[in-house]
Amino acid sequence: xxxxxxxxxxxxxxxxxxxxxxxxxxxxxxxxxxxxxxxxxxxxxxxxxxxxxxxxxxxxxxxxxxxxxxxxxxxxxxxxxxxxxxxxxxxxxxxxxxxxxxxxxxxxxxxxxxxx
Amino acid sequence: xxxxxxxxxxxxxxxxxxxxxxxxxxxxxxxxxxxxxxxxxxxxxxxxxxxxxxxxxxxxxxxxxxxxxxxxxxxxxxxxxxxxxxxxxxxxxxxxxxxxxxxxxxxxxxxxxxx
Numbered sequence: 001x002x003x004x005x006x007x008x009x010x011x012x013x014x015x016x017x018x019x020x021x022x023x024x025x026x027x028x029x030x031x032x033x034x035x036x037x038x039x040x041x042x043x044x045x046x047x048x049x050x051x052x053x054x055x056x057x058x059x060x061x062x063x064x065x066x067x068x069x070x071x072x073x074x075x076x077x078x079x080x081x082x083x084x085x086x087x088x089x090x091x092x093x094x095x096x097x098x099x100x101x102x103x104x105x106x107x108x109x110x111x112x113x114x115x116x
Numbered sequence: 117x118x119x120x121x122x123x124x125x126x127x128x129x130x131x132x133x134x135x136x137x138x139x140x141x142x143x144x145x146x147x148x149x150x151x152x153x154x155x156x157x158x159x160x161x162x163x164x165x166x167x168x169x170x171x172x173x174x175x176x177x178x179x180x181x182x183x184x185x186x187x188x189x190x191x192x193x194x195x196x197x198x199x200x201x202x203x204x205x206x207x208x209x210x211x212x213x214x215x216x217x218x219x220x221x222x223x224x225x226x227x228x229x230x231x
Contacts, residue, residue: 031217042120042207042223050217058218090161094217103149103168103211105219107161 002027006091006108014116019078021111023091030096032074033105034058034066036087043090049074050096081115088112118143118210122222129198130230136183137193137225139208149211150184150191151219156204164206167191195227203229 004025013019025032030051035043045058047066055066063085065077078085091108119142129135141150152164167175167184174182179199183192195202208222 033219035221040223042122042221043219044221045218048218088159092161092219096217103166103217104151104163105217107153110159 004091004093004106004108006089006111008111009109010112012114012116013081015081015083017081019081019113021076021078021089021091021113023074023076023108024072025091025093025106025108026072027093027095027106028071029093029106030071031094032068033092033094034064034074034076035090035092036060036085037090037110038087046076046089047074078113081113083115086113086115118145118212118220120208120210120220120222122206122208122225124225125223126226126228128228128230129195129202131198131200133198134194134196135198135227137195137206137208137227139191139193139222141189141191141208141210141220143189143210143212145212145214147213149213150182151209151211152180152182152191152193153207153209154202154204155207155224156201161207165193198229200229200231203227 007022033048034046049068089111092105094105121140148169150167154162165177179196205224210220
């Protein structure tokens with residue numbers, strides 16, 4: 001079955017360190033997204049991609065970067081981790097125009113990141 | 117950007133009873149999609165139900181149904197015959213056809229089911 005996976009599931013790091021969260025999907029979806037979830041804020045969009053070599057900033061992109069070198073993966077990098085980036089991070093994917101199930105987003109299991 | 121409002125941070129319901137979760141949104145678009153996602157303690161986001169704005173008929177999925185009021189920009193979720201497994205955080209989401217496939221989420225409603 002197709003799926004979307006994230007790794008690691010839990011991560012503790014120190015302020016100032018670079019951290020990369022992995023996201024891998026086997027849906028062959030064109031679109032991929034990164035969100036952070038914080039109490040009282042719901043899910044907020046960090047970055048998104050509509051295809052290979054395409055990346056776009058979302059609502060809360062400062063301090064984060066992504067790259068899309070293939071269809072399956074969209075790693076999220078925290079260039080210099082800050083305590084304000086302690087959160088639960090979700091990766092999601094969705095089909096592009098012309099693909100099946102165009103409207104729905106499928107989510108990974110989430111990564112809990114703690115920055116000390 | 118579109119805004120989605122869930123005005124009930126917490127709700128509770130007795131097992132086997134019915135509960136309605138509220139969601140309103142702000143948009144100037146005429147065609148869009150609305151969703152309810154469930155997030156149990158496992159954190160996994162699970163799609164519960166979707167509604168296309170051009171459809172007047174309210175969507176239903178087993179015990180889950182929506183009351184979609186386009187003019188009022190309201191999209192409430194009704195859960196009938198509530199079960200213990202329904203306890204979760206519920207998020208309302210709006211998808212705009214004009215901003216690619218971006219979703220805009222509400223802040224969530226935490227539902228407790230009382231045995």
